[in-house]
Amino acid sequence: MDNNISTQSKSQLLSESRRSFLKGLGVLAGTAGVVSVAPWLSSLTAEKQAEWDGETRRARIALIGTGSRGQYHLHNLKNIPHAEVVALCDIYEPHLKEASELFPEARLYTDYHDVLNDPDIDGVIIATPLGSHAPITLDALDAGKHVFCEKAMALTLDQCKAVYDKYLESDNVLYYCMQRMFDPKYVQGVAMIRDGLIGDVVGMRCYWFRNADWRRDCPDPEYERLINWRLYKETSGGLMTELASHQLEVCTWVAGKMPSKILGTGDLIHWTDDEREVYDTCNVIYKFSDGRTISYETLISNKFNGMEDQILGSKGTMNLATGFYYLEDDDSRSGIKQLLKSVKDDIFAVIPAAGPSWRSETADSYIPHDILSGPTYVNHGQSTVGVDHDGSEEILSAFCQACITGERAENIVEEAYCATTLCLLGNLAMETSSTIDFPEEYKIPYMKF
Numbered sequence: 001m002d003n004n005i006s007t008q009s010k011s012q013l014l015s016e017s018r019r020s021f022l023k024g025l026g027v028l029a030g031t032a033g034v035v036s037v038a039p040w041l042s043s044l045t046a047e048k049q050a051e052w053d054g055e056t057r058r059a060r061i062a063l064i065g066t067g068s069r070g071q072y073h074l075h076n077l078k079n080i081p082h083a084e085v086v087a088l089c090d091i092y093e094p095h096l097k098e099a100s101e102l103f104p105e106a107r108l109y110t111d112y113h114d115v116l117n118d119p120d121i122d123g124v125i126i127a128t129p130l131g132s133h134a135p136i137t138l139d140a141l142d143a144g145k146h147v148f149c150e151k152a153m154a155l156t157l158d159q160c161k162a163v164y165d166k167y168l169e170s171d172n173v174l175y176y177c178m179q180r181m182f183d184p185k186y187v188q189g190v191a192m193i194r195d196g197l198i199g200d201v202v203g204m205r206c207y208w209f210r211n212a213d214w215r216r217d218c219p220d221p222e223y224e225r226l227i228n229w230r231l232y233k234e235t236s237g238g239l240m241t242e243l244a245s246h247q248l249e250v251c252t253w254v255a256g257k258m259p260s261k262i263l264g265t266g267d268l269i270h271w272t273d274d275e276r277e278v279y280d281t282c283n284v285i286y287k288f289s290d291g292r293t294i295s296y297e298t299l300i301s302n303k304f305n306g307m308e309d310q311i312l313g314s315k316g317t318m319n320l321a322t323g324f325y326y327l328e329d330d331d332s333r334s335g336i337k338q339l340l341k342s343v344k345d346d347i348f349a350v351i352p353a354a355g356p357s358w359r360s361e362t363a364d365s366y367i368p369h370d371i372l373s374g375p376t377y378v379n380h381g382q383s384t385v386g387v388d389h390d391g392s393e394e395i396l397s398a399f400c401q402a403c404i405t406g407e408r409a410e411n412i413v414e415e416a417y418c419a420t421t422l423c424l425l426g427n428l429a430m431e432t433s434s435t436i437d438f439p440e441e442y443k444i445p446y447m448k449f
């Protein structure tokens with residue numbers, strides 16, 4: 001099979017989303033700016049893209065796990081000109097059949113080992129339940145394949161370490177990743193934080209609230225644990241690995257260091273009428289050695305607060321998920337106008353009339369500023385994570401490019417390792433109701449405490 005493409009058709013096919021992504025990155029001051037904020041993006045900079053434009057090979061990709069996320073990747077792969085989906089693998093026949101309708105020419109497998117033994121495959125995308133991320137990744141790296149996988153790296157700390165050690169031994173590309181790392185508004189927002197826009201970062205507050213049971217319809221009880229793998233500890237780390245993994249990565253990215261203590265409380269309080277094993281409510285505090293904290297909260301029985309990755313600074317607040325920032329002293333109103341507003345709002349029993357520079361100490365109305373402007377990013381205050389332009393397609397495209405060039409993405413695996421260990425330690429802190437010091441044996445040189 002000829003897996004080359006002409007440069008002309010490649011440029012015609014270069015998806016609109018990638019163009020807008022590259023344009024989005026242009027808001028940062030040149031390549032050096034982008035790479036200093038997000039080193040894993042170096043292959044997507046204008047200079048690298050110019051080199052890459054002459055490349056006509058296509059990466060031969062196999063997808064292992066053709067369920068919901070896997071099929072989402074398949075749709076994105078259709079827009080990636082330098083990718084060719086040559087094989088599909090799943091142990092659940094209905095999902096494999098659905099996927100093969102999207103790529104009828106792909107070879108079909110039911111055992112991932114056969115995929116890894118196929119010499120005509122450059123890279124594998126793993127979209128299977130968390131419990132199998134580490135075993136498949138380890139086997140794939142041993143087989144000389146490049147690997148892409150998302151969210152938490154592994155189900156246990158030992159597995160995380162084993163994957164990381166294998167990655168260091170191997171020459172292969174490993175994209176263990178969270179799509180926020182490729183989302184322009186996160187990249188730009190982190191750059192603004194580094195530039196001091198919101199002052200001293202005094203804390204971080206991330207949350208994800210949903211109201212749904214997290215259960216999927218299961219055609220036969222025989223498949224309950226396969227279809228509803230998120231609910232069982234053998235295959236899932238629950239809300240922490242499925243949701244918090246993305247958000248905690250953002251926190252370590254912003255902080256540039258790791259919390260040294262973890263404390264938390266969690267429980268199963270609402271969705272109690274089935275056999276699920278994972279908590280539906282989690283509250284975890286991650287404490288850095290200087291006293292700053294990440295406050296992490298998630299539950300799936302009330303959605304009022306939605307989702308946010310919020311960085312709190314002494315001069316402002318960066319709401320990365322919704323794409324807005326707010327400044328503490330942004331208000332052009334004079335102190336006396338603020339005071340009059342407080343009186344009107346009946347805030348004070350005693351009116352502090354003295355003091356010409358009076359300022360409120362608690363929340364007043366804040367003016368939202370877009371982190372990125374342009375029609376792509378108009379989101380009416382809703383999170384755009386999980387919809388178009390959340391970085392998912394770009395990260396996949398970068399991986400396919402890396403399958404051809406063999407170029408690793410700097411720090412991407414390390415960031416995933418940091419986030420995953422925090423998720424797993426959060427679960428441990430909740431399960432044991434204890435404060436945990438980050439264990440020495442799972443520290444890697446990348447981590448600063």
Ligand SMILES: NC(=O)c1ccc[n+]([C@@H]2O[C@H](COP(=O)([O-])OP(=O)(O)OC[C@H]3O[C@@H](n4cnc5c(N)ncnc54)[C@H](O)[C@@H]3O)[C@@H](O)[C@H]2O)c1
Pocket residue numbers: 064065066067068069070089090091092095110112126127128129130132150151152178179226227229242
């Ligand atoms: N934004 C994100 O990063 C994001 C979003 C959704 C899901 N995910 C991740 O994608 C993965 C899959 O999630 P999903 O919602 O698609 O689950 P899913 O249950 O819909 O799909 C998983 C598929 O893997 C198959 N599978 C299980 N074990 C297998 C094995 N050993 N070999 C081959 N196939 C196997 C299942 O049969 C199923 O078809 C999870 O790790 C999840 O965390 C990431």
